[in-house]
Amino acid sequence: MVSIAKVIVDVPTMQTNRPYDYGIPEAFESQLKRGMRVEVPFGKGGRKVQGFVVEIQHSTDYEGILKFIDNVMDLTPVLNEEMLSLGTYMAATTFAFQITCLQTMLPSVMKAKYEKKIRLVSESIDPDIQKFFKDNLEISWEEAEEKELLVPLMKLKQQQLVEVIYVVKNQARTKKKRMVKNLLTFTEIKEAHDSLGKRGPKQHQLLDFLETLGEETTSVEEITQLTELTSAVLREGANKKWIEIFETEVYRDPFKDKEFAQTEAFTLTSSQAVALAPILKAVTEDRNETFLLKGVTGSGKTEVYLQTIAETLKRGKSALMLVPEIALTPQMVNHFKGRFGEAVAVLHSGLSVGEKYDEWRKIERGEAKVVVGARSSIFAPVENIGVIIIDEEHEATYKQDESPRYHARDIALWRSEYHHCPVILGSATPSLESRARAQKKVYTLLELTERANKKALPEVEVVDMREEVKKQNRSSFSLVLQEKIRERIAKKEQIVLLLNRRGYSSFVMCRDCGFVLPCPNCDISLTLHMDTKTMKCHYCGHEEGIPHTCPSCKGHKIRYYGTGTQKIEEELLTLIPEASVIRMDVDTTRKKGAHEKLLTAFGNGEADILLGTQMIAKGLDFPNITLVGVINADTALGLPDFRASERTFQLLTQVSGRAGRAELTGEVIVQTYNPEHYAIQLAKEHDYDHFYQHEMLLRHRGGYPPYYFTILITTSHEEELKAAKKMQDIIQVIKPVIKPETILLGPTPKAVARVNNRYYYQTIIKYKNEPQLFTTLHEILNQSQREMAKGLQVSIDSEPMHFI
């Protein structure tokens, strides 16, 4: 009786979104476990694909011809019981394929790459074709395609003279280091010296080295660096049985050249201690309570996290901490490495795929007890979790905006239930959703109302830019901001300038006819990039040269408009030539480590001004910053998104917190065309509570979260009509099954209707209680399989963060 493995295969379609039964060859019988990756034949051609074993059983209901597992790719499961069950939960709640969910939980190197080759079976074929085959009688599919051999080869295939073979490539490679071990005793070294006589000076050198090495082992790399010995000499030594060269596995350590100064726990302020107590209680009682830690910027939330983690470690458990990608600065890492040393694993996008894999394995083996990282770190294979912390919990980046569209917060809550551990959601400006849950006592609210250094929050001055225009000041800098900048430069204090880039970019327009250069694939204008001297499309990546004459009227009055960081920097240097500026935006931070380098330079006082987009609003903590300027506070306010006010309030509060964190008092200038807007006024007063109340009122009136749940359905097709028609059909299916009080907004074409030559239509569902809705939506996806194979896309996003 053969055992059966249920396998989720790597074919992301609706029809294959279920386990398939495979026979387990006897050779794998004892070793195969749930959660391992396997190589299985799938489909008519016996094409090989990767899959995950989700179940092992002794019988099958399948009545067809059973296929067998070709290969087992892991020695131990890469997904444990928790992850398998989390995968099921994710697939059910995010409308994503199971395979996509499983792959998302693992480092990307675990996702297989596939290779197709053509192999010669018989010698007796046309020599004109045979000459293309290499010594091993194989050529790659791509090569055959390039040389237009596919047609004749397919014919040969039917005669079975060639065969198509599939290779599943496992990209997960461990890094190896060659080590050297001395096999000689002191007397033997002496004898070896004597037997060499006067010949072989390098050999003598090697023997001398071995004498100093003694019983130790060292790496080949180190020897060749420290001595004049080469690997050739070492090889000779190995031949003579003087030494043994062997390989060991090493971790790629992204922090290998860094020292972390050990830090001790600070004495808590009384309010920190009050907040910490209930958290520690939940930790010691293994209770999955969720805390909302609301603390003003600089109130020392981090210290509360650190001491919670310390207690967790003391109890022999591990801790998981999420921070937004852009807040994952060296400063942040230092806090954790400084306190917990080697026990900390850091996962972030700056790591190479290999480094990520190594950190993952370190965690999986239980060598890292504290994991710090961005969104996807919520899947870190930590056993025995004692606490999960999500810092800056309001950040939209915790929601993945591609499939699987999961929210890290939801995953955290699920895992906390599994591990019976508390969750801490920390923020100075909690999301309305979380704050409202705290109101309803679903979460426990803890507040830190004063800064740890007892300093007052900085003064915020709102500047009405409409008045500036009246004063004939046409620059992006108000007179008062210019003056304050000069003042700080003179005093050798530092300045942070924030450019709110959301919904803003520079474009090229003709002054004669008003022509704006559009993207040929999308209904959007191209953005000017001065560094590459090109026009780029931010949606599809299309790139072309900057026009010098207007393509429409052939006029020469083509000019740049809009506000990019580069343009602001130029303007700033014209106004205040003595300023030294570090600009931080997508362009200057693209290279690995560039972000860190710029911040270090600014921290060392190499520039007066740090100019940047959203990415500078978080985490940076430099004592010398005394002025924060927000160039354009309200560009996000105009967007048709009900979270626009919330985002603006959060951003202004965050960036204000950068000023005056140490001895010097800080000051904030906010430039806006909407000075009376409540988000700006209440940010000026640092008044979260009133903002929360006011915003809740508006959400209640508008029927938005947290009063309603939302689902965004999007259809897209190359033909506009097909996308619109499908959206209509979907609405017709939904309408009869929803309650009358549930609201459907749509169908509407997307704000940018055409992207990459596809047209988009969307509908938003707002509901309070629709127990059947998810089932209906899953059915819609199931019934759309045919059309989806023909170029239609349907995506469903539960609780979307962006509506445009």
Added chain:
DNA sequence: GTAGAAGGCGAG
């Protein structure tokens, strides 16, 4: 996603 079968269509 994709191989192989089925269906469709023009040339002979």
Added chain:
DNA sequence: TCGCCTTCTACA
């Protein structure tokens, strides 16, 4: 009717 191309369908 053959051969080529497109569309369909099922994958264990």
